Amino acid sequence: xxxxxxxxxxxxxxxxxxxxxxxxxxxxxxxxxxxxxxxxxxxxxxxxxxxxxxxxxxxxxxxxxxxxxxxxxxxxxxxxxxxxxxxxxxxxxxxxxxxxxxxxxxxxxxxxxxxxxxxxxxxxxxxxxxxxxxxxxxxxxxxxxxxxxxxxxxxxxxxxxxxxxxxxxxxxxxxxxxxxxxxxxxxxxxxxxxxxxxxxxxxxxxxxxxxxxxxxxxxxxxxxxxxxxxxxxxxxxxxxxxxxxxxxxxxxxxxxxxxxxxxxxxxxxxxxxxxxxxxxxxxxxxxxxxxxxxxxxxxxxxxxxxxxxxxxxxxxxxxxxxxxxxxxxxxxxxxxxxxxxxxxxxxxxxxxxxxxxxxxxxxxxxxxxxxxxxxxxxxxxxxxxxxxxxxxxxxxxxxxxxxxxxxxxxxxxxxxxxxxxxxxx
Amino acid sequence: xxxxxxxxxxxxxxxxxxxxxxxxxxxxxxxxxxxxxxxxxxxxxxxxxxxxxxxxxxxxxxxxxxxxxxxxxxxxxxxxxxxxxxxxxxxxxxxxxxxxxxxxxxxxxxxxxxxxxxxxxxxxxxxxxxxxxxxxxxxxxxxxxxxxxxxxxxxxxxxxxxxxxxxxxxxxxxxxxxxxxxxxxxxxxxxxxxxxxxxxxxxxxxxxxxxxxxxxxxxxxxxxxxxxxxxxxxxxxxxxxxxxxxxxxxxxxxxxxxxxxxxxxxxxxxxxxxxxxxxxxxxxxxxxxxxxxxxxxxxxxxxxxxxxxxxxxxxxxxxxxxxxxxxxxx
Numbered sequence: 001x002x003x004x005x006x007x008x009x010x011x012x013x014x015x016x017x018x019x020x021x022x023x024x025x026x027x028x029x030x031x032x033x034x035x036x037x038x039x040x041x042x043x044x045x046x047x048x049x050x051x052x053x054x055x056x057x058x059x060x061x062x063x064x065x066x067x068x069x070x071x072x073x074x075x076x077x078x079x080x081x082x083x084x085x086x087x088x089x090x091x092x093x094x095x096x097x098x099x100x101x102x103x104x105x106x107x108x109x110x111x112x113x114x115x116x117x118x119x120x121x122x123x124x125x126x127x128x129x130x131x132x133x134x135x136x137x138x139x140x141x142x143x144x145x146x147x148x149x150x151x152x153x154x155x156x157x158x159x160x161x162x163x164x165x166x167x168x169x170x171x172x173x174x175x176x177x178x179x180x181x182x183x184x185x186x187x188x189x190x191x192x193x194x195x196x197x198x199x200x201x202x203x204x205x206x207x208x209x210x211x212x213x214x215x216x217x218x219x220x221x222x223x224x225x226x227x228x229x230x231x232x233x234x235x236x237x238x239x240x241x242x243x244x245x246x247x248x249x250x251x252x253x254x255x256x257x258x259x260x261x262x263x264x265x266x267x268x269x270x271x272x273x274x275x276x277x278x279x280x281x282x283x284x285x286x287x288x289x290x291x292x293x294x295x296x297x298x299x300x301x302x303x304x305x306x307x308x309x310x311x312x313x314x315x316x317x318x319x320x321x322x323x324x325x326x327x328x329x330x331x332x333x334x335x336x337x338x339x340x341x342x343x344x345x346x347x348x349x350x351x352x353x354x355x356x357x358x359x360x361x362x363x364x365x366x367x368x369x370x371x372x373x374x375x376x377x378x379x380x381x382x383x384x385x386x387x388x389x390x391x392x393x394x395x396x397x398x399x400x401x402x403x404x405x406x407x408x409x410x411x412x413x414x415x416x417x418x419x420x421x422x423x424x425x
Numbered sequence: 426x427x428x429x430x431x432x433x434x435x436x437x438x439x440x441x442x443x444x445x446x447x448x449x450x451x452x453x454x455x456x457x458x459x460x461x462x463x464x465x466x467x468x469x470x471x472x473x474x475x476x477x478x479x480x481x482x483x484x485x486x487x488x489x490x491x492x493x494x495x496x497x498x499x500x501x502x503x504x505x506x507x508x509x510x511x512x513x514x515x516x517x518x519x520x521x522x523x524x525x526x527x528x529x530x531x532x533x534x535x536x537x538x539x540x541x542x543x544x545x546x547x548x549x550x551x552x553x554x555x556x557x558x559x560x561x562x563x564x565x566x567x568x569x570x571x572x573x574x575x576x577x578x579x580x581x582x583x584x585x586x587x588x589x590x591x592x593x594x595x596x597x598x599x600x601x602x603x604x605x606x607x608x609x610x611x612x613x614x615x616x617x618x619x620x621x622x623x624x625x626x627x628x629x630x631x632x633x634x635x636x637x638x639x640x641x642x643x644x645x646x647x648x649x650x651x652x653x654x655x656x657x658x659x660x661x662x663x664x665x666x667x668x669x670x671x672x673x674x675x676x677x678x679x680x681x682x683x684x685x686x687x688x689x690x691x692x693x694x695x696x697x698x699x700x701x702x703x704x705x706x707x708x709x710x711x712x713x714x715x716x717x718x719x720x721x722x723x724x725x726x727x728x729x730x731x732x733x734x735x736x737x738x739x740x741x742x743x744x745x746x747x748x749x750x751x752x753x754x755x
Contacts, residue, residue, distance in 0.1 A: 059566070059576075088551065088653060091567055091576045100547055151518045225737065228464065228517060232673070233736045235666050239729030247722045354662070358529055361522045369519075396537045403526045410523060411511045 009033055009087045010053035010094045011064050013046045015075055015101040024253060024347075025050025026075065026101060030067035034084075036060060045070075048252065059089045064097045075101040115391050118269040123387040125270050129345065131383020132283035134356070137338035138363040138375040139290060140209070140331020146307030146370030147324050150217065151231050154238035155335060156353035156360060157245075161208055162201040162336025163343035163352060164249055169197035171257045194256055198282075198340045205336020206329045213328035218321065238353065245350040253347035279341045286337060287376060290330075294372055303327055307370060359386070359399060362406040368419025377418060381405075426703030434699055436572040439692035442579055442651040445586040446472075446644050447690065451672050451683035452593055453640035459678035460601055461633040462613030464521040467508065468668050470528030471638040473660040474500040475645025477535060480550035480655045485543055490556035494646055501642025504531070505635040513630045525662050536657035547657060554653040582651040589647070590684060593640060598680045609633050670732045676742030685744065697724050 011031040015024050031052040033041045041062075044052035056062065065084040068077065077083065077099065087095040141155040173191035216237070220230055265272065294300035305313040306323045314320045342352070363382045367374025382402045389401035409416065438444060450472050457465040478497030482488040488496070504527075512523045535544040544550065563577040563584075575583065600606050611619040612626050620626050649655045667690065675686025701720045704710045715723060735742070 085548075090578070098548060151521065220737070229736050229740050231518060231521065232669065233733045235669070236729045236732030236734075236736065239663065239666060240726050240733065241729070243722045243725040243729065247719055247726070358522075358526050361526070365519070365522065394537060394539050397533060397539060400530050400533055403530050406526060407511060407523055410515060410519060414515065414519070 007059055007089050007092055008053055008055040008094050009062050009064055009089060010051060010096045011044075011046070011066070011099060012096060013050045013052070013066065013099045013101065026072060028070065028072070029099075030070040031099075032065045032067065034063040034065065036062065053094065056089055059091045059093075062087045062089055062095075066099050071101060077101060119391065120388070121268075122270045123390065124384065125272060127384035127387030128380060129276060129280055129383070130386060131380030132280055132287065133338050133341045133345070133379075134359055134363050134383050135338075135376045135379025136283055136286060136341070137335045137356070138360045138367075138379045139287075139372050140327075140335045141360055142364040142367070142370055142375035143303065143307060143327045143331050143372055144324075145364070146372075147303065147310070147320075147327050148217070148221065149227050150234070151227075153231065153234040153357065154212075154241060155234075155331075156357035157238050157241040158205060158208065158332045158335040159339040159342065159356060159360075160242075160245060160350065160353045161332075162205045162339030163348050164245060164339075164350075165204045165336065166194065166197040166201040166340040166343060167249075167254060167256065167348050169200045170194050171254070191257060194340075194344065197256075198337065201336045201340050202333045205339075206333035208336075209328040209330075209332020210325065212332070213325050217328070218325070221321075221324075238357075242351060242353055249350045251350065253349045255348065256344050275344060279344055282337075283341055286334065290334065290372065291376075299323075299326060304372075307372075359402055362402045365406050365416055366409050368416025371416070371418050374416050374418035378416065426700075426707050428703075431696060431699030431703060433572045433574060435692050435696040437574045438695035439688040440573065440583070440587070441575070441691065442582060442586070442648075444687045444691040445583060445590060446648040446651065447668060447671055447687035448590045448684045449586070449593065449644035449647060450641050451668050451675075451687055452590070452597060453637035453644065454668055454672050455678065455683050456597060456633055456637035456640065459672065459682070460606065460613060461609040461630060461637075462517070462616075463513075463630060463634060463637075464517045465524050465634070465637070466521045466662070466665055466669075467524030467526075467528035468637075468641050469660045469662065469664040470508075470524075470531045471501045471504055471641030472645035472648060472664075473528070473531055473535065473655075473657075474504045474638075475642030476649035476655040477544060477550070477645075478642070479646050479649050480545075480553050481543055483553035483556065484550055490553070493553070497646045497649075498639050498642050501638045501645070502635055504642075505638035506631075508638075509631045509634045513627055513634065525665070528660070528665065529662060532657055532660045535660075544657070545655075549654055549656040551654045554650050557650050558653075578653070579651065582647060586647045586651070589643070593643070594680060594684060597640075601680075605629075605632075666732070667728065670728060670735070673732070673735050673740070673742050676744040677740075679742075679744055682742060682744065686742070689743075694724060694728070697727060 011033075013026040013029045013031070015026050025046070025048065027046055027048050027050065029046045029050075029052075030043060031046065032043045033054050035041055041056075042054050044054060046052045063084055064087055066077070068083055071077070085097045085099075087097045089095040137156070137159045140158070141152055144150055144152050144155070169192055171191055173189065175190050216233070217230065220233070225233075265274065292300075294304055302313070302318050302323045303326070305316070305318060306320055306327075310320060313323075339352075342356070359382055360379075363378035364375045365378065366381055367376065367378025382405075385402050385405055386398050389398050393401065450468055453471065454465060454468045457463040457468070475497040478500030479490075479493045482493040482496040483490050508524060508527050512520050515523065534540065536547045536549075538546050558578060558581065561578060561581040563580040565577050568575050568577065568580050601610070608619065608624050609629055609632075611622075611624070612629055616626050619629075648659075671686035671690040672682060673686070674689050675682030675684070698720060701710075701715070701723060702717065705715060705717055705720065
């Protein structure tokens with residue numbers, strides 16, 4: 001909120017990349033400011049946040065013009081004639097004018113009109129990749145619901161946590177924070193490779209899950225706090241955690257070291273990068289590991305038992321609270337790994353949580369809330385649905401398909417694809 | 426640090442446009458959740474519908490501005506129907522997820538280039554509020570009286586908005602004392618019991634969703650006129666969460682809670698902002714801990730923390746009674 005008496009015009013220059021649907025600030029674009037009579041008031045160049053602003057003495061109508069010659073190569077304004085926009089400045093406020101650039105030549109959102117086999121195959125591979133990552137992140141959400149009945153709105157923050165922890169170890173390194181550890185072995189020294197960083201993300205992810213249950217949710221269960229109240233608490237926590245990330249990490253998107261921009265290799269008609277193959281293999285191995293653990297080990301059977309019928313499990317001698325603690329640890333660790341994989345395939349940002357939370361919900365509801373395998377199937381379906389819907393829809397609308405599919409599934413099969421029939425209404 | 430100026434800003438904001446719009450939207454939310462027990466986490470979608478209905482009918486369709494207000498309310502009503510038909514049979518937590526998803530679908534849709542010729546894409550709709558401001562009697566640039574500091578246009582919308590908020594509050598108070606109100610409260614307490622008494626719970630919940638939704642739409646209309654613009658990026662889910670914070674702050678299911686909660690929410694937000702900025706300017710907070718651009722972030726952290734702590738330690742809010750409002754799944 002601007003201080004009283006402090007008004008002005010702010011131009012934000014952003015680029016909407018149709019391939020990733022990310023809005024990135026564009027630095028170094030010249031913006032000129034005019035008053036209503038057309039007299040130039042000044043010129044500014046956008047900073048790292050894509051912002052150029054000037055303070056103004058009085059409110060009124062002002063003009064903002066972007067200097068098209070300073071737009072970085074490979075980007076353009078969607079409507080080339082719209083270089084000048086109007087801003088209605090009110091007293092004590094900064095009026096913001098947004099210039100949205102597109103990558104490539106001008107035109108609306110990228111819409112695929114040609115449906116070729118090659119595109120379908122490519123989008124399917126991309127969809128399965130996204131789906132695997134979402135599935136990993138969603139299993140914890142589903143299992144926590146299954147064992148405790150809690151809908152955790154802060155679950156996507158666990159995904160972001162994994163992403164940011166891996167970024168810290170991969171790019172900054174421990175010695176950037178504690179200088180005296182420089183020269184110590186492995187992770188205590190400077191930046192490490194992404195595999196070690198991912199390992200740390202999984203460990204610290206599990207730790208955060210343990211802490212969340214031990215410090216907050218186990219206590220709430222003991223106090224007998226209602227599930228809806230707990231759900232609202234997770235909403236509060238997700239806002240808190242998200243802005244702590246912004247505070248610590250800053251608002252810009254970043255990438256892992258040495259993993260940005262790799263050459264794609266062609267397999268038949270489809271192009272995949274080497275890192276994609278590794279990431280998908282890691283995800284598959286982890287998911288098969290989860291499946292085997294749930295199916296074959298004592299701990300896994302206990303988790304499924306508690307998820308199926310908590311009272312029955314308790315009366316047959318299972319320590320329900322301990323199982324729930326382990327579900328939190330495992331779910332958070334998986335979410336963190338999913339975050340690392342999402343981060344290497346896309347951009348690392350503080351607010352990734354708000355972008356994927358609803359996709360995670362769509363996945364678990366599609367598959368059946370409370371079932372681990374349902375989350376797996378649902379996550380992959382959501383990933384596929386998102387990518388394949390760009391065949392028919394502008395890419396900026398692609399997450400709508402997944403959300404609408406979730407609503408339709410709730411209508412015709414509320415228990416989800418893999419869920420048992422029970423009353424949800 | 427100028428404590429007097431912080432106090433003035435706090436009071437101005439507590440009675441300001443944001444608080445007024447919130448109060449109206451939260452009245453709707455209170456009808457949904459406080460009285461009927463519906464977990465609506467998509468209230469911002471109704472607000473967006475109201476604003477876009479008004480903006481679109483004036484700028485795109487070129488209709489009469491007063492008709493535009495009606496269109497805004499009808500949009501909100503349609504959104505309630507679209508949302509209610511598939512979801513009101515679902516259990517509470519599912520309803521929460523679907524309502525938040527629906528409001529996001531709406532936001533993504535209106536800011537997309539696909540239908541930008543009707544909704545203005547990511548820049549939204551502007552230049553429609555002039556028709557209302559021609560009645561603005563407050564022609565001076567700023568009005569500074571007592572602790573209040575408003576621009577002329579702001580004072581105009583406030584002088585219409587707050588009486589409307591009071592009127593709607595009064596109507597809802599009367600409605601909730603009526604037989605209809607007793608039925609929806611019975612549904613909140615025990616839906617099966619209400620059904621066993623022959624009440625059509627689904628239809629009552631639908632009516633409640635429509636009523637609260639239209640009130641949300643009215644909030645959107647006030648917001649659109651007050652800001653002279655409808656921006657898609659305003660209608661993010663976090664706004665709904667702020668409305669919930671305001672509702673819980675005031676006390677769920679109480680007549681005055683939307684007004685009190687919204688004023689408290691915006692007052693506290695402004696006060697924290699002023700105090701943090703003051704501390705920063707005085708150099709009382711070390712620069713490595715917080716710089717001026719991080720004040721906003723810390724404010725949001727405090728909102729999140731506040732919502733969580735309220736729910737843990739005082740779910741009935743400041744003025745609610747614990748007996749009447751034990752939040753639980755239904």
